[in-house]
Amino acid sequence: MASEDVRCVDFWCNEFGMRARIALREKRVGFEFVEEDLRVRERSDLVRRMNPVHRSIPILIHDGRPVCGSMNIVEYVDEAWRGETRLLPADSVERAHARFWADFVDNKVYPAQTRFFTGRGEAKAAALAELLAHLRQLESVLGDKAFFGGDEFGFLDVAFVPFSAMFYGYEQHGGVSMEAECPRLMRWVRRCEERESVRSVLPSGVDMYDIHKEFYGIE
Amino acid sequence: MSETAVKLIGFFDSPFAHRAEVALRLKGVPYELVLEKDLGNKSELLLKHNPIHKKVPVLLHGDKAICESLLIVEYVDEAFDGPPLLPADPFDRADARFWARFLDDKCSTPFWLALWTEGEAQKGFAKEIQESLKLLEAQLKGKRFFGGDDLGFLDIAACGFAHWLSVFEEVAGVTLVTPQEFPDLCRWGKEYTSHEIVKQCLPDRATLLAHFSAKKDYFVSTVKSMAPN
Numbered sequence: 001m002a003s004e005d006v007r008c009v010d011f012w013c014n015e016f017g018m019r020a021r022i023a024l025r026e027k028r029v030g031f032e033f034v035e036e037d038l039r040v041r042e043r044s045d046l047v048r049r050m051n052p053v054h055r056s057i058p059i060l061i062h063d064g065r066p067v068c069g070s071m072n073i074v075e076y077v078d079e080a081w082r083g084e085t086r087l088l089p090a091d092s093v094e095r096a097h098a099r100f101w102a103d104f105v106d107n108k109v110y111p112a113q114t115r116f117f118t119g120r121g122e123a124k125a126a127a128l129a130e131l132l133a134h135l136r137q138l139e140s141v142l143g144d145k146a147f148f149g150g151d152e153f154g155f156l157d158v159a160f161v162p163f164s165a166m167f168y169g170y171e172q173h174g175g176v177s178m179e180a181e182c183p184r185l186m187r188w189v190r191r192c193e194e195r196e197s198v199r200s201v202l203p204s205g206v207d208m209y210d211i212h213k214e215f216y217g218i219e
Numbered sequence: 220m221s222e223t224a225v226k227l228i229g230f231f232d233s234p235f236a237h238r239a240e241v242a243l244r245l246k247g248v249p250y251e252l253v254l255e256k257d258l259g260n261k262s263e264l265l266l267k268h269n270p271i272h273k274k275v276p277v278l279l280h281g282d283k284a285i286c287e288s289l290l291i292v293e294y295v296d297e298a299f300d301g302p303p304l305l306p307a308d309p310f311d312r313a314d315a316r317f318w319a320r321f322l323d324d325k326c327s328t329p330f331w332l333a334l335w336t337e338g339e340a341q342k343g344f345a346k347e348i349q350e351s352l353k354l355l356e357a358q359l360k361g362k363r364f365f366g367g368d369d370l371g372f373l374d375i376a377a378c379g380f381a382h383w384l385s386v387f388e389e390v391a392g393v394t395l396v397t398p399q400e401f402p403d404l405c406r407w408g409k410e411y412t413s414h415e416i417v418k419q420c421l422p423d424r425a426t427l428l429a430h431f432s433a434k435k436d437y438f439v440s441t442v443k444s445m446a447p448n
Binding site: 053054062065067068069072073075076079080092093095096097099100103104137 | 271280283285286287290291293294297298309310312313316317320321325354
């Protein structure tokens with residue numbers, strides 16, 4: 001498949017885009033990282049052409065055809081390059097559960113994270129409490145397993161691990177210790193960071209917090 | 220596993236529950252329908268199996284629970300034999316999933332707001348939902364269904380705009396979709412609601428109309444707390 005054209009349009013600190021790039025690396029698919037600077041208000045021609053509906057990133061462009069939506073991209077990558085590594089579990093029930101909890105990250109964790117960084121005073125404290133509750137929920141889903149996927153790194157691990165790059169920010173902004181709040185989750189994070197795909201994609205906590213402070217206007 | 224009992228927890232007026240039912244029927248899966256009587260007073264069964272969201276539908280397959288209507292449709296497609304609901308090609312699958320999510324993530328809120336708000340705000344939401352529905356309509360590309368010659372994942376996902384849309388328009392006294400402005404979407408809506416399998420699990424229109432009319436004041440009150448993103 002050496003003649004394939006695979007591009008991933010993304011920005012280095014985009015948690016959703018990291019999912020796409022980790023999935024591609026896990027599947028050993030060579031791709032070109034096309035950077036879209038989210039600090040610029042207007043989206044590029046490429047993004048507007050490839051994702052006219054949402055004008056958002058990440059976008060996977062495979063032989064000129066776009067796939068949009070981070071978890072959509074992860075499923076596509078899993079299906080289009082079958083290989084030995086499978087990201088989604090084989091069992092149908094487990095697949096449904098993996099998708100359910102990936103949606104939970106999008107619909108519960110991410111909005112709480114946003115409210116936490118944009119809120120002040122009581123609103124900020126409430127958002128932090130909610131965020132930690134969601135993280136503990138995910139921790140209970142992880143249980144004693146090495147990964148959310150079981151023995152193997154999989155779909156839900158891909159969906160959630162980019163958010164671990166924000167944990168340093170949660171600590172700084174919230175005055176909490178993630179090790180104290182979610183010790184099992186932290187062990188999972190360290191296990192994930194042993195993987196080349198995660199190490200090469202996740203920015204440092206400091207860099208993530210610095211740029212998000214810029215985005216959210218935090219001193 | 221496919222011989223194990225299948226139960227679906229639903230509610231008669233819910234297009235989300237309908238999605239799950241129509242998927243089961245298209246795949247020829249026998250199931251027991253358990254209807255919630257009052258979503259203001261949810262059953263133990265529902266709360267036990269969907270503690271996170273506490274919503275219908277929930278599919279129970281043996282001792283396993285699957286929540287979220289689109290996830291249930293995908294699960295039914297994967298776990299049971301029968302005609303495929305999602306296409307085989309990974310790109311086409313990604314496309315179907317993209318548009319299904321578009322409906323839930325981008326359309327449901329402006330649709331709701333376009334029904335129950337008033338004045339300039341209402342006009343803005345109406346324009347927004349109409350633009351979105353135009354994008355959806357364009358996905359038909361002259362086909363009978365989004366899925367081609369027969370129903371597929373996106374048809375099932377879009378069921379609300381086939382059957383529930385006109386009921387809500389009538390209750391709200393608002394017109395969002397006309398055959399003149401949306402000829403393909405309206406044609407599709409008729410194809411969908413008259414499909415022999417869909418008909419078996421579509422709630423009666425007159426019953427929906429009476430039920431939603433009685434709840435109009437409640438619906439109007441819900442938009443007060445909704446801040447559009």
